[in-house]
Amino acid sequence: MLIVQKFGGTSVGNLERIENVANRVSRTANEGHGIIVVVSAMSGETNKLIEYAEHFTKTPDKKAMDFVVSSGERVTAGLLAIALNAKGHKTVAMSGRQAGIRTNADFTTARISDIDSTNMKQKIAEGYIIVVAGFQGITEDGSVTTLGRGGSDLTAVAIAGAAGAELCEIYTDVDGVYTTDPRIEPKAKKLNVISYDEMLELASAGAKVLQNRSVELAKKLNVNLVTRSSFNDNEGTLITKENDMMENVLVSGIALDKNQAVVTVRGVDDRPGIAADIFKALSDENIVVDMIVQNVGQDAKANISFTVPQSELERAKLIMQRFESAGAITTYDTDVAKVSVVGVGMKSHSGVAAKAFTTLAHENINILMISTSEIKISIVIGEKYGELAVRTLHEAYGLGK
């Protein structure tokens, strides 16, 4: 079968590690599979090149920047091709251009528009292992672009979709997706399989194994994604489309996010459009709002609470001043933690939310905000209770077994 294997910056961080990657790819090739490898730059290289560029100006020309930065992945791709050729595998290195990766012209944050996989398919048919420089493509007029953060993962998923690969393996320095952060709960277990949607909810709740853009693309292209470690032979976690088996599992994981701040607005007129006014103002400034809760307080005045990343709180405060002059009373709280319970099983089982509230109450943890989706319950609590909440919920849903 055809497999795409993607190795991140840590996995190709030095020459010995590239040699290890070559051994792993070689083993998969010897099992008779067709392989397209996608690589990142050696860790530290991209930052070094960005530093070089910023020596000349704090705002380097983005097109020239992409021309510079894209070279990091090319070096890794060429070196890995050399290592594989030395092991007797016919191997060819390809730039984004040679792999047929077309993007729009948003330099430094380009989006893949389509992939012409003719060249790759031909080389695979001729028995070549292909090593593609990740994170890059070219515009219609042939200029080099880069895809922004997580770009090499995106390259791998998009290639897997275009070339019809049966599997897209993303190698990192962790074993896969866990029921929760093992640094918080040592009993956390690695998940063998999880749905795209669960992965998306876990990722946005703070479990940063994969970037959401890649998971969303895998879901769209129906690519079977595996995340696993390049430093051992443990099986990873398969991220795939939802199936009946998954629904038997009530809850897949618990995530913790301590980087949110809660903004509460009291005393605004409870009229249609007031929420829209606030969130339009925030969105105009590109401030990402996560949870939103609104209820009616005293005197037909509305209370609205929402969370924003702590890093964007100062900018949010500036915007909220506009509403304060219209009588709103605004308070801010950064000593908060968001705990999320994620699982497709909760769609068909009642009582999952109730169990979360009971569990936290039993530990005397006060709930500040609640918001739910079909497959997720997010609860905001005092920051100092974050780890305790994760551990007790992990236990309550039987995830450590």
Added chain:
Amino acid sequence: MLIVQKFGGTSVGNLERIENVANRVSRTANEGHGIIVVVSAMSGETNKLIEYAEHFTKTPDKKAMDFVVSSGERVTAGLLAIALNAKGHKTVAMSGRQAGIRTNADFTTARISDIDSTNMKQKIAEGYIIVVAGFQGITEDGSVTTLGRGGSDLTAVAIAGAAGAELCEIYTDVDGVYTTDPRIEPKAKKLNVISYDEMLELASAGAKVLQNRSVELAKKLNVNLVTRSSFNDNEGTLITKENDMMENVLVSGIALDKNQAVVTVRGVDDRPGIAADIFKALSDENIVVDMIVQNVGQDAKANISFTVPQSELERAKLIMQRFESAGAITTYDTDVAKVSVVGVGMKSHSGVAAKAFTTLAHENINILMISTSEIKISIVIGEKYGELAVRTLHEAYGLGK
């Protein structure tokens, strides 16, 4: 006018030097000229990448090698474009591919087959400064190649020819071409102008300012070549086609080469084809023979002397053993120096050679071999007399004035 400016590895050796190059290019642009810049990799980068590749095998796959090594020039080109953009100049960086440089498929030592300058000409017409990554091109099927040693100079000359540039400036760490090596003769003077052929003879005689391939290409494409320093504003040396003015100058320069060895073969039958046998055998092994002298000795036996680079002497000895078994007596001498007197003026002036012999005789320097071309006299002498010969000949031809 349109000017090509090429900056070598030392001239772009660190970020400060790239900034200096940007200042120089900016100045030329502000004078109203169209500019195509060609850059090498930052000094040390190419060797670092080669070392990386050789970590995996002593004989890295050449195609993958070119994929890796070509990235060094790309980084410099992108960084220089960033620096120039930051100074307010519309600037675009181009790879060999984007500059339209097509080569054959001899990876690591490719030759430029043609240049499609459409893209460059259009960008120049739109007011852009173009910065091209030197040393590289692509094959017909889109694979990246590199041009081998001196490849960035070749890129610059070929682009100057294809784009119809009035001038091709090669910036290095020396001021230009001198009448002789200033480390040997402090009275050596920089030449303002010299013909292609003189430059070729001086280069092959040991004055390595420019590689012969670049000078030959400049001659073929009729490109006006200037070699000058990137570290000061001194005028350099113009290398151009021969003109009447040049013939008034008897001798342009004296070169010294101490890396040759003399091979003398005595006692071979003086029959047609004997020299051919010897030199075919050497050429089959890619041993470069420079001077060849033959005369008839006693008993109708021929004496043949020739020079080879000292680094190839051991291989030459192995080949000569074949002729020893046929009765030839072979001797070798590495304690030699080749002194060359070069100048187009000697075509129309007699007595130039005689003056050389007289001058050396006056210093009691014994001549071992002589060979002459239209514009060069090469003399092999004892190694220890090399510098003395250079200084006295420099004086005799009045070059220090």
